[in-house]
Amino acid sequence: MRVVLLGAGHIGRTIARLLGESGDYQVTLVDKNEAALDGLATDAVSTVVADTEHPSRLGAVMRGHTTVVNALPYHLAIGVATQAREVGCHYFDLTEDVAATQAIKRLADSAPNAFMPQCGLAPGFIGIVAHHLARDFDVLHDVKMRVGALPAFPTNSLKYNLTWSVDGLINEYCHPCEAIHDGERIELLPLEGLEHFSLDGVEYEAFNTSGGLGTLCETLEGRVRSLDYKSVRYPGHGALMKFLLEELQLRSDPGTLKHMLRKSVPATMQDVVLVFVTVSGLRRGHLVQEVFARKIFADRHGETPLSAIQITTAAGICAAVDLFREGKLPTRGFIRQEQIDLPTFLANRFGQAYQQSRQIESIS
Template sequence: MKIAVIGAGPAGSAITRVLMDYKEVQNLVVLDRNGAVLDELKESFSGHPSLSRLRTFRVGMQERSSIITLVNGFDVMISALPYQYNLEMTKIAIETGSHFLDLGGNDKVFEMQRKLDKQAEQNGSCILPNCGLAPGLLNIIAMNGFRQFETVSSIEMMSGGLPVNPHPPLNHHLSFSAEAFLSEHLPPVLAVRDGRPVDLEPMSGLEPITFQSRPEMTALETFYTGGHISTLAYTLQGSVSNLSYKTIRHRGNHSVMQALIELGLADDRIIDIGTSMTYKDFLIRKLRKRIPENLPDIVLAKVIIDGQNGSGGNSKKLRRTYELTYEYHPDDGHSAVMSCTALPTAHIALMLARGEISARPGVHPPEQIVPAESFLDAMKQYGIEISIHDSSA
């Protein structure tokens, strides 16, 4: 099979590392505009038995014709770029007749991708946005759990990539870009209330959180952030009363981020006419400079489903809690949160290329068409721990 990864940053490199271990991937191409990043990627695979199957090309994302030439005839394209590029990469995949995956993260972009459904169907392309951790793996867990109930009243989803040794003042690190980190805190948060999609206030709903599988991690907090539920809100509207997503952080992160935002340091107002620098640009620069990147970390995630099983007098209320954990390991070559982003994405790409996903060509949320049982079994084999606890709701 032939797979192309667009973007050689932390996420693209992590996805490439997963795919390199599969002999069935006979042709693996990575594209990026940064030649130094591509050189670093190839150097990281020095001595790897599959190095001959990896090719890299320095191509800017605006060089559309060059990208089409390089990926034409490939089975799957994976965009590991910031969400702003996902729509254009989707169009390129459709034009070349390739299947396509991305990491999602923006609801408006998905809405534009969904409008390409007919074109994708005509060209034989299966388009799966939102295939990372959240949205992605957590959405598939939530949908799989939903299908195991007679009726479901609520689904709560939470996740976070947390530094093992948090550093003040944010007690956090930059596992993705500073822009991506900040953008979670600003837009309205998509959720479902009373069966209908609604927007919640970002950073609201602050509360403590604990994990049965990690009882030692007690100083954690969780609150609403955007860009994570995405397609699941529309898939389950009318079928659940309440659906929401919260991010997980070390205690104290919320108060610092809220103060920065309330002071106006995330505003788009220009503070330097000569350079057109905004307050947000200034804050992003400071975050890059002052907040550590890719510290040893642990991914914690939770999906809580409240519902009923049985009917009539035999109906019983049930709460099912899924807890997911994945700890940083130096042999991975990247952070735990990058592993939990790359592993679902890469495996769905393999499933598409193998023909293990039976769906008509078109634009599909992964939670609707990815075979959940075999997919989640694969995640466990990769070392992502998923425990299930049932209790009376």
């Protein structure tokens, strides 16, 4: 399969390596920065410098490829998807942005090609897990989805290091959060709904953030009593972010906030990804709960060290593309993450990255 991959950041280059080394993909990796592409070309991966900030100029690069994999910032998703429809390429991305996903869904209506956004960790894998657990209940009560991409060794007051896109991080902290409460779809404020829990002997907090539910509100509406998604952080992080965003009013000046974070908060490759899903309801007349809890750690041992967020995000989108290539997903229109069966995902050569993680047995 011929794939054009847009974006050669930490996630994009990992996707390129995974697809290229598989033997089933010929990848054209595109970035606006020539330096970002240095050393990435192989027999299976070619590199192209192009202006990715203006998706309308990418049509020529896309032509001749079967599929577009978009690893660019979320605000470019609609433009790239529009170009993909015009040139007839199937489309996959990592966006967590709710508005972009809805626009892509409209683009997919009556389209001859397939559109599958939100193929990362959250949204993405977390929705596959939640839907898999939920379908085994006769009456569905509560679905709680919790995900954290965290530094393994927090040392600052935020108890946080940059592990992924600052743009995506601020986006999920600033936009309304979809949920279902008492059977009705609602919007919640980001950074609210604070809760604390202990998992595997470590204390965490979690609070509302935008986008992690993917399309599950639509899929489970009318079936579930409550459904929500929260980001997991170490205790105290949420209060400091509320101070920055609300009291210092940086919510209305995200550019300044992003500059501050990039300048003052170190990035790290030593991270851990936490996935924690609980589903409760009635099964054969009995109230029961099912839990999925995993930790995925950075891989520091290979020739190319990978952070946990690189592993999980790249595995999610590569598995989706691979299952599509194998004919296990629809070939046209809008594809939801929850249309992937969890055992099928985990059996996939890329999805096995989650299977090889450490399952957590004790929850408190």
